[in-house]
Amino acid sequence: MEITKRKEDNFSVLSVSGRLDAVTSPELEKELLSIIAEGEKSLVLDLAKLDYISSAGLRAVLAGAKKIKQQQGTLRLACLKGVVKEVFEVSGFDSIIPCFETAESALKAGS
Amino acid sequence: MNVLTLKADIVNLPVFLRFLTQFLKERPFSLQRRKEIEIAAEEAFVNIIRYAYKFDKPGDLQLSFHETANKRVEIEFRDRGVPFDPTSMTEPDTELSISERKIGGLGVLFIRRMVDGLSYRRQGDQNILTFSILMPEGDIANTRGKTEAS
Numbered sequence: 001m002e003i004t005k006r007k008e009d010n011f012s013v014l015s016v017s018g019r020l021d022a023v024t025s026p027e028l029e030k031e032l033l034s035i036i037a038e039g040e041k042s043l044v045l046d047l048a049k050l051d052y053i054s055s056a057g058l059r060a061v062l063a064g065a066k067k068i069k070q071q072q073g074t075l076r077l078a079c080l081k082g083v084v085k086e087v088f089e090v091s092g093f094d095s096i097i098p099c100f101e102t103a104e105s106a107l108k109a110g111s
Numbered sequence: 112m113n114v115l116t117l118k119a120d121i122v123n124l125p126v127f128l129r130f131l132t133q134f135l136k137e138r139p140f141s142l143q144r145r146k147e148i149e150i151a152a153e154e155a156f157v158n159i160i161r162y163a164y165k166f167d168k169p170g171d172l173q174l175s176f177h178e179t180a181n182k183r184v185e186i187e188f189r190d191r192g193v194p195f196d197p198t199s200m201t202e203p204d205t206e207l208s209i210s211e212r213k214i215g216g217l218g219v220l221f222i223r224r225m226v227d228g229l230s231y232r233r234q235g236d237q238n239i240l241t242f243s244i245l246m247p248e249g250d251i252a253n254t255r256g257k258t259e260a261s
Contacts, residue, residue: 055154055221066210092206096207
């Protein structure tokens with residue numbers, strides 16, 4: 001699993017690639033919570049290059065979404081595909097966290 | 112029959128999943144189907160660590176993989192932890208809001224959705240969980256695409 005960060009418009013965009021499983025997910029959770037603790041209120045998680053996610057990965061994403069919501073911020077997801085999309089759909093997480101087709105549309109969407 | 116015995120510790124998850132992936136790659140499963148099975152297998156593995164061995168006493172976990180005569184693949188998990196029957200767990204409410212949602216139970220939900228059959232039995236001091244997965248028609252060559260990166 002690899003996380004790359006960039007700033008775009010007023011958002012921090014985190015691209016997550018590789019695998020989010022029970023071994024690697026705590027690293028994402030730590031990264032998300034630390035960015036939010038630094039005051040970031042607008043986050044996009046770009047999952048275009050994510051190959052695999054289990055419930056441990058969802059736990060990390062949910063922890064970030066809950067934390068940012070407490071601070072009146074937003075977390076958006078972009079580019080869900082294949083088995084990653086399926087996991088979000090089966091869990092119902094795609095209806096509690098806003099999902100967008102592309103990172104660009106996530107950035108452009110109104111709040 | 113392929114058998115792998117590991118300590119039920121999270122550090123062994125990659126070893127188990129690599130072994131599973133290799134077994135599935137030798138059969139005509141698509142990349143998508145392989146990943147679904149891998150997710151179900153990870154959830155079962157993690158649940159055994161968490162509930163059967165309760166994190167602190169990681170005992171042995173014996174994993175067997177085999178193909179049945181009726182075109183199915185079976186993956187069996189055997190541990191000697193406390194009785195834990197994932198088939199009896201209730202599914203989480205997937206309609207709750209973000210603040211109310213919890214992670215508990217999602218693993219079992221994924222297992223149920225991603226395998227074709229699931230059975231549990233307690234035999235002596237062992238928990239035995241079996242996944243049954245329908246094997247797709249066709250040969251391996253037809254499922255080998257350019258998306259083999261993962």
